[in-house]
Amino acid sequence: MDSKYDLLGSKSVKKFHLSPKPKPIIFNSKNGPSSPKKIKFNNTKFETNSLSVTNGKSKIDIQEQKKKLPVFQKRAQLLNLIQKHDTLIILGETGSGKTTQIPQFIHSARLQNNGRIGITQPRRVAAVSVAIRVAQEMGNTLGVGEIVGYTVRFEDVTSKRTKIKYLTDGMLLREAIADKLLMDYTVLILDEAHERTIHTDVLFGIVKDAQKNRKEKKLTPLKVLLMSATMDVDHFSKYFNNCQAVYLEGRTYPVNVFYTKTTHEDYQTACIATFFKIHREAPANHDVLMFLTGQEEIEAVAHQIKILAKDPDVEGPPIKVCTLYASQPSTQQMTVFQPAGPNTRKLIISTNVAETSVTISGIKYVIDSGMVKARTFHPSTGLDLLKIQRTSQEQAWQRTGRAGREAEGSCYRIYTKAQFEMMQKTTTPEIQRANLATVAIQLLALGIHAMRFDFMDKPPKDAVRAAFEQLKRLEAINDIDKSDLTPLGKNMAQFPLDPRFSKVLLSAQNYGCLEEALTIVALMSGESIFLNPPSKREQAQTSRQKYCSALGDHITLLNIYREFNNISQNNKRSWCRDNYIHMRNILYAREVRTQLADVCRRCEIPVSSCGSNMDQVRKCLLTGLFTNIAEIHKDKQYITLDKRQVVTIHPSSVLHGQLPPLLLFTEVVQTTKCYLRGISTIEREWLDEIVPNYIRSHNIRSKD
């Protein structure tokens, strides 16, 4: 297929040509649901079981459904083991009932005594949706927030009566800052332990320590369970003092796995073609979950599918397209769980947020692009990059596991079997590939020094050192070998943000621009507020032209947010539509802003506004982001001051096509080149004024 699809969502997306009817994708399979002339199938059976297959959308008594889950048969033995061991590893297939059932078993046997059962999830959508499901299963008429509750960033739906609490691992980490011994809990379940996010890895150490200290101090004991469908048991067991592991035998519904026959560089188009293939052939109540990499890509594919669906030649029922990604507010994320309505097919296009723990009723088909956007830190260049890359095999199996949760399902992998075999078996722990400054500062708030922390897999020494050097430059610490935070550092650790952004907020009092800094940081914490439908890209850009600032993207964002706030409540929606602004995302940024303002209040930062003096705002940004500066060279090429990296202005920036001498940027995205995103112009003399030490130590020319 010769369609060109610009992944960056850049202006060049104009090149996005998708033929109205994408070519069929050939899958390597024998008996898939296909038109035999076009597509040959050859299926690879996953696991099968003897349970009766239920109709994806038929109403099944929830209690009956529970009893059919593999873990249910093992209830007694499992409780026995949990009672006997302080720490236990539980391994069981995707969909076998670990996340929803095991906490209920513990609660019904009152193994938590007077404490709480805490179950961590790597992602918000899982914590919220599972809590709602479990409340339903327990017949909790008062709903979630009573016996069953959840806590995710910016949302706490628990009460004093809550006994089963689902929470993101990031939230448990924040709770550990307030109480190292985690006395609120008597049982902690670290679910999806294989994900190995930074937060889970840090939690492993904290929880292990809390358990040991509570024992030594003869306090209420803490029981720890580690759960997953795919984990390296020996590695985990060794770290957790050679603890016992149990494998829950029992199979879930079969999932047929299909691979493409040939490789597909343009995986988005291949995903679209595969969707329409399924759409033509499958009954209307069979819904589809497609895994792609990020918001812009998802929105572009969603848009394309909606257009193609209007083609009178496209056979099949009406399609309801839903999108799912991390920066959406929880309420928005939860809409993917709503049924599509009679005789309508639901297609959910998601990032890896739907990869683990999530059950979306009605999903019979998974389309796996095999790609994921992952944050990767390069200690040698100091750059924190968002990179689109292949998933691991472990992730591929988790994605596959999203089909066949209520009945038999199918997974279409948009890669060949050979490509699958070349994927890494497990995902590299995030701690070994991320910027550790956020983790380091949170650990320091707990009195823990990351260089001496008992990590399951130690992060690379130079990455830890780079994190401490960054904290020192940000004045959060005075000595990289000590565990003490400066007063500024203590305040920085209060924010659920990269310390560079916390520094910006905390510096705002010096520049009289807290209002503006809050807005910009909140807008940068979520995904883009810009809507750029490929077919209306120019129109979208023209409509927003009036808000564009020659000073760059940060001030442009500020202008847009200010205008959005000025518009009356009734007109906000139409204003967003007319200006191609993502209403949900800007509302989410507003929520985040409120939460950050609360933290600022706790840190006693006086409220201030600099009105139209945008120098103050850009100077304030520089206090946190001073390691992110690029300067232009004679050949019109930008080079970062810190690590001398060649970079380019991202086409989505308002500064694209211009050549300001000095730039401050928010992040670097690597695709074919290293692109700078979120850019502001800055003045050279500000460097001497704001970060003289940094300029001196990096031997940077401060004047031309």
Ligand SMILES: Nc1ncnc2c1ncn2[C@@H]1O[C@H](COP(=O)(O)OP(=O)(O)OP(=O)(O)O)[C@@H](O)[C@H]1O
């Ligand atoms: N929201 C829901 N709606 C309908 N069924 C659900 C829902 N949540 C869970 N289930 C049912 O319960 C089963 C078990 O789900 P659970 O999340 O407990 O499994 P798991 O073993 O933790 O899976 P995974 O390893 O994939 O997270 C699902 O396969 C599904 O049949």
